[in-house]
Amino acid sequence: MSDQPSFSFGELSPRFVPEATVPSPALGRKAAGPSKGAELHRHAHRDRLRQRFSSGGADAVPDYELLEMILYRALPRGDTKPLAKALLKRFGDINHVLAAPPARLKEVEGVGERVVFELKLMEAVGHRMARARVLKRPILSSWDALLDYCQTAMAHRDLEQFRVLYLDRKNVLIADEAQADGTVDHVPVYPREVVKRALELNASALILVHNHPSGDPSPSRADIDMTNAIRDAAEVLGLVIHDHLIIGKARQVSFRSEGYL
Numbered sequence: 001m002s003d004q005p006s007f008s009f010g011e012l013s014p015r016f017v018p019e020a021t022v023p024s025p026a027l028g029r030k031a032a033g034p035s036k037g038a039e040l041h042r043h044a045h046r047d048r049l050r051q052r053f054s055s056g057g058a059d060a061v062p063d064y065e066l067l068e069m070i071l072y073r074a075l076p077r078g079d080t081k082p083l084a085k086a087l088l089k090r091f092g093d094i095n096h097v098l099a100a101p102p103a104r105l106k107e108v109e110g111v112g113e114r115v116v117f118e119l120k121l122m123e124a125v126g127h128r129m130a131r132a133r134v135l136k137r138p139i140l141s142s143w144d145a146l147l148d149y150c151q152t153a154m155a156h157r158d159l160e161q162f163r164v165l166y167l168d169r170k171n172v173l174i175a176d177e178a179q180a181d182g183t184v185d186h187v188p189v190y191p192r193e194v195v196k197r198a199l200e201l202n203a204s205a206l207i208l209v210h211n212h213p214s215g216d217p218s219p220s221r222a223d224i225d226m227t228n229a230i231r232d233a234a235e236v237l238g239l240v241i242h243d244h245l246i247i248g249k250a251r252q253v254s255f256r257s258e259g260y261l
Helices: 036-056 063-070 081-091 094-099 113-132 143-154 191-200 221-236
Strands: 161-167 173-181 205-211 240-247 252-254
Touching (some): 063 081, 063 094, 063 113, 081 094, 094 113, 143 161, 161 191, 173 191, 205 221, 221 240
Parallel strands (some): 205 240
Antiparallel strands (some): 161 173, 161 205, 240 252
């Protein structure tokens, strides 16, 4: 057991039925597959969606149709509209669908490994795109991009996560690392490990980030105490804590702006 001090942060859908298993009313048995007419209708519908997206971009299609198209590769022969609507009904919006843990996604009828793979792949692409806007760039002059990245990566998580952004002497982001994952209302953090990793990366400054799954980014007493402990450990080694950001569903709180640092 570690002797390091640790701190804990605190704070019926439509059914998707594969076409190949729909019972045949006339024969009282499983149909061999979709009819030719159903196949033509499905292809025409998908072509219309693709054309509308190609000509008008994402603004030309609502969330459920965007999700339909994401599911095409996972379900090349099925009708993806009922499943897209079921996912949105369960999780609320497309951000929450993509961020949902695989186990919760599989609670929705019609979701299997292929669907989970496509959704998590899209989530990873979104995170990489947002991170590319801040990685290897001066953070203090790209603050809005940093906030966008943190919102994209953490706002819709069901569990708390603590991340540290490590900066060099020119305040360029050199590493973005998840230090710990927790539960719905706390995450354990070891100040010694945070500063130890900063030394390994030859970092000069840090930005601390964690999320509140409740949606309310107001700092708790535990959040404040942990921040002070990391700041004290960092100061001994000449490291600067630029900020601690708490990410909520729709907004974030900056310790620096609120006077906690």
